[in-house]
Amino acid sequence: MEDCRVAVIADWDADGVVGAALIYFAQEKRGIFPVEKKEKVCLIPAGPRSIIEEVGDKCWERVVIVDIPLTQEVETVIANLKEKCNAKIYYFDHHSSTLSKMAELEEKYGVFGVVGRSSSAVIIKRFLEGMGLKLTQRMRDFVAAVAVLEGGRRHVKEEVSKKLVTLAASISKMLNQTRNKEAWVKYVKWIANPLPFEDPGIKLKLDEKVNLVEAGVELSEQADKETKDVALQLAMSAVNLGYLKFIDARDKWKKRGASALASAIFKIVNMPVALLVEKSDGSRLLIIRSGHGEAMDLIEILYNQGIVVDTGGHGNIAVARVEDTVTVAELKKSLRRAVVELIRKRSSRYLDSF
Numbered sequence: 120m121e122d123c124r125v126a127v128i129a130d131w132d133a134d135g136v137v138g139a140a141l142i143y144f145a146q147e148k149r150g151i152f153p154v155e156k157k158e159k160v161c162l163i164p165a166g167p168r169s170i171i172e173e174v175g176d177k178c179w180e181r182v183v184i185v186d187i188p189l190t191q192e193v194e195t196v197i198a199n200l201k202e203k204c205n206a207k208i209y210y211f212d213h214h215s216s217t218l219s220k221m222a223e224l225e226e227k228y229g230v231f232g233v234v235g236r237s238s239s240a241v242i243i244k245r246f247l248e249g250m251g252l253k254l255t256q257r258m259r260d261f262v263a264a265v266a267v268l269e270g271g272r273r274h275v276k277e278e279v280s281k282k283l284v285t286l287a288a289s290i291s292k293m294l295n296q297t298r299n300k301e302a303w304v305k306y307v308k309w310i311a312n313p314l315p316f317e318d319p320g321i322k323l324k325l326d327e328k329v330n331l332v333e334a335g336v337e338l339s340e341q342a343d344k345e346t347k348d349v350a351l352q353l354a355m356s357a358v359n360l361g362y363l364k365f366i367d368a369r370d371k372w373k374k375r376g377a378s379a380l381a382s383a384i385f386k387i388v389n390m391p392v393a394l395l396v397e398k399s400d401g402s403r404l405l406i407i408r409s410g411h412g413e414a415m416d417l418i419e420i421l422y423n424q425g426i427v428v429d430t431g432g433h434g435n436i437a438v439a440r441v442e443d444t445v446t447v448a449e450l451k452k453s454l455r456r457a458v459v460e461l462i463r464k465r466s467s468r469y470l471d472s473f
Contacts, residue, residue, distance in 0.1 A: 122159070123158070123159045123160060123179060124158050124159075124179060124180045124181060125146055125153060125158050125159070125160050125161070125179060125180070125181045125182075125183070126160070126161040126162075126163060126177070126179040126181070126182050126183070127139045127142050127143060127146075127160055127161070127162055127163065127182075127183045127185060128163045128164075128165050128170065128173070128174065128182065128183070128184050128185070128187065128196075129162075129163070129164060129165070129184070129185035129186055129187065129307075130164070130165070130166065130167075130185065130186040130187050131164050131166060131291075131294045131298065131303065132186070132290075132291040132294065132295060133261075133264070133265050133268060133287040133288065133290045133291040134186045134238050134239050134240050134265045134268070134269060135164070135185055135186040135187070135239070136290060136291075136294070136303065136306050136307055136310065137240040137258075137261045137262055137264075137265050137287075137310060138185040138186050138211060138239045138240045138243045139162060139185050139307045140258065140306075140307045140308070140310035140311040141240065141243045141247055141254065141258060141262075141311070142160070142183050142185065142211075142243065142247075143160050143162065143307055143308065143311045144254070144255075144258065144311040144313070145247050145250075145252055146158055146160050147160045147311075148311065148313060149252060151247070151250055151251075151252050152247060152250060152252075153181045153209055154180075154181060161177075162303075162304045162307055162308075164294070164298075164300055164303040164304075165187065166187070167187050167188045167190040167192065167193055167429070167431055168190060168192050168398075168402075168429070168440075169192075170190075170192050170196050171192050171195060171196055174196050174199075176199075176203070178200070178203060178206070179200075179204060179206055180206060180207065181206065181207050181208075182200055182206045182207070182208045182209070183208075183209045183210075183211070184197075184208065184209070184210045184211070185211050185212070185239055185243070186211070186212055186213070186214075186238075186239035186240075187212065187214075187217075188212065188214035188215075188216045188217055188430075188431030188432070189212070189214070189216045189217040189220055189224070189431075190216065190429040190431065191429060197224065197228050197230065198227075198228065201228045201229070207229070207231070208228065208229070208230045208231065209230070209231045209232075209233070210224065210230050210231070210232045210233070210234070211233050211234070211239050211242050211243050211246070212232075212234050212239055212242075213234060213235055213236055213237060213239050213242060213269075213433075214431050214432065214433070215415055215419070215430065215431070215432070215433075215437075216429070216430050216431050217234055218234050218235075221234050233246050237266065237269075238262075238265050238266050238268075238269035240261070240262045240265045241262055241265070241266050244258075244259070244262045257312075258310060258311070260279060260283055261283070261287060261310050263279035263283075264279050264283045264286070264287040265287055266279075267279055267284050267287075268284060268287055268288055268291070269433070270433070270434075270435070292379065294306070295375055295376055295378075295379070296374075296376055298375065346376060346379050346380050346383050347383050349371065349372060349380060350380055350383035350384045350386075350387055351387060352371075353366050353371060353372075353380075353384055353394075354366075354387040354388050357384070357388060357392070358451070360393070360451060360454050360455045361455055361458040361459065361462075362390065362391060362413075362458050363390070363391045363392070363393055363417075363454060363455075363458050364388050364390055364391070364392050364393070365392075365393045365395070365451055365454060366384060366392065366393070366394050366395065367395045367447060368380070368394055368395060368396050369395060369396060369397040372396050373397075373399075377394060377396045377404065377406050378406055378408075378436055378438065380394060380396075381394040381406040381407070381408040382408050384408070385408040385409070385410070391407065391408065391409040391413050391414065391417075392407065392408045392409075393405060393407050393417075393454055394406045394407075394408070395441070395450070402440055402441075402443075403440065403441040404438060404440055404441070405418075405421075405427060405438070405439050405440075405441050405450070406436070406438050407436070407437050408435065408436050409435050409436075411435075412434035412435060413434075413435075413461060414432065414433070414434060414436055414437040415432060415433060415434050415435075415437040416461050416464075417437070417454070417457050417458070417461060418430050418432065418437040418438075418439050420457040420461060421439065421453055421454070421457055422439065424456075424457070425442065426441065426442060426445055426449070426450060426453045427439035427441055427442065428440050428442060
């Protein structure tokens, strides 16, 4: 394990990778943030539910959490880092669960929170540029690409090519499928590298060295094909719950990439989708995918009903853990009620606008 005073813990997807690259560049290459001198940075990929396992009992003086929605597990890690290490913790994020509880985190643990509605990479870019840091063109381009993927193109001024957006999407898919830590770190350092040319090679399989960019695109294309095949089968078994299709995929999808699967089904049925999957530890996740911001609204209604916990995501794709005591039948009834409640709320807002 590397000996570091500073650690960056970031999500596996492109927003987490690019956000981590900006912090890595600011600290290890420029010595600006979070310590005002150059310090080695430990780079740690983690998800909102795997973060305890990834962090373990490690200690650092400064910890930067990037693009990880607040869950019970994330708060446990924050509490441990504060109690055992007296770490100064910085939190950059845009997920609803984090936004709603940031004031509480600041009061309880002294967390320095920088949150907003745009992508985490955009939030970090603005923060670092406000400190006078000049980012490279590559970093600015990747921030813009991530903004497009996150639906926040209006938050960046840079032009971004379709090819770069495709690459950023491929990075997300490849890392979410493989959970390859070495590849994740390589991507972060490659994006942060101030030099214009270098070999982004990595050994993904034993002694076989491949180009990191090409490998990401190839693996994401393979994952896309498999996901589309399964999505087509599941779409045919979808149950209508009013303005929503419900799919119980617990015995049909045991891999990572459930959010991508929900998106693929959404594109087939052309209406909001609620996908239920089961993790290896037996916990059940509900992923809702929509096209007009309904996903997060529905998840919040279910949360208020006590049906789900640990919510996260965005307007059009939201994820939560289903309470252990809730049956599938109860979940379906609650989803139906949530749809009706959401329609009433939106109709009321529409009428109030006149």
